[in-house]
Amino acid sequence: MTDTDNNSLPERKRGSGVKMVYAILRDEILDLVLPPGSPIDEVQLAERFKLSRTPIREALVRLAGEGLIDTLPNRSTMVSNIDFLNLHTFFEALVLMYRVTTRLAAQNHRPEDLSAIRGFHEDYAAAVQSRDALAMIATNAAFHAAIAEAGRNPYFTGLFRRLLDEGRRILRLYYQSYEEQFPQRFVDEHAEIIAAIEARDVEAADRLGKAHAEQIVEQVQKLFTRNNKLEIDL
Amino acid sequence: MTDTDNNSLPERKRGSGVKMVYAILRDEILDLVLPPGSPIDEVQLAERFKLSRTPIREALVRLAGEGLIDTLPNRSTMVSNIDFLNLHTFFEALVLMYRVTTRLAAQNHRPEDLSAIRGFHEDYAAAVQSRDALAMIATNAAFHAAIAEAGRNPYFTGLFRRLLDEGRRILRLYYQSYEEQFPQRFVDEHAEIIAAIEARDVEAADRLGKAHAEQIVEQVQKLFTRNNKLEIDL
DNA sequence: TGTATTTTTCTTGTCGACAAATAAAATACA
DNA sequence: TGTATTTTATTTGTCGACAAGAAAAATACA
Structure with missing residues (x-):
């Protein structure tokens, strides 16, 4: 864990250090390379990135x-x-944001938004095909983030992105122990959502977004209870 | 603007500097002591707070x-x-958060929450009585923040607090040009909301929260259009 | 006189060092 | 041997200084 990627170029532009450290650490946290509770040592990070402690700190x-x-x-x-213990509050917020962002996308999207959304939709379908659970997690999040962007409310997209990040951590935690997969059904639901958005059918988008979110929450909860049962059985 | 409060104690505990600078600057921004667009100079702030640039920067x-x-x-x-230009997205998010937090408060509040809420309710009523517009802004935000806390969803309260902060800035901008005031009606609506929360009447809380939010948005919008008209007339 | 180029100025980003705060280790004492 | 106290070690928070970048000013050139 000390010397993973020291082969980064020693040439760095002024100000890029912070962004790089931030981005890498963020990814490592969300991918559970740094699991919850991991100690963060400033000096160690400074050595690893060959920077002083100041940009690390920032x-x-x-x-x-x-x-x-x-x-x-x-x-x-x-x-x-x-x-x-408070996962339900997370799910509660997640479902509402799924709804709201899908609804707003149906209302406010522009033509160019749809191609971006479709792109992630295809990426997700490919991930399901190849049974790559981690790719599914990432592309699903990207798909819904793109829908949120099409809704054009920065307050909602901000919260939604944070929720999707946290979800990435939760799902990753699960999928590293069990080789589960999102069903084909989710791909179909995504297609329905796209259709509703394109048709500017606000009510349908709202309904589909809600149903889709509840599907996902239900699956995750199912996986967790099974997970907990197994842990208790040990 | 250079030497406003140099009479702060030279004795400071290690680590309190950042919090202090953060809190003071935040208040000055939200109260428009530092209006939008004001330049922030690190060196100047360092001199003002008698700190080095490092904690200022943090x-x-x-x-x-x-x-x-x-x-x-x-x-x-x-x-x-x-x-x-995008105020409508702000209002959109604000209304939804008013609704959701009031609804959740009706669902999840504990007895001790109500006393806190009632406290801010009285503060607000007092501010209306004394026609202190700035106190109204602050106490109204505190009242709704307390309701959100009673709803016990940190994701919603986080977004809601940010919206209330931004609202504080917007209202302050308005109220410094025109001596308007929130009507007594808002006091009554607050009382109704409290009653619905206490009775755990979720649907009523939802409805009242929404109506109340829309009232406020409508008033602010009215004030703004008038404001703009006057500015154009000049 | 107007434009291009160099120089200067000013602010930020980064660094290495030091001091305070806390935890761990070592010592004293019963 | 067990507890209280002192000492050491480790990590963070803050500092002053320096260098890179970008704007403004000054200069060169047509």
């Missing part, structure tokens, strides 16, 4: 702002835990 | 994370502008 402040890491004053910093 | 990174300031790479930093 990246950490940003991550803390998004709730991805927790900082104990004067003491350690660690990757924030997933609050399993 | 506070600024946080503020940027919340969208309160905009940073041009390698160049200036300034208080973020209010996007008047």
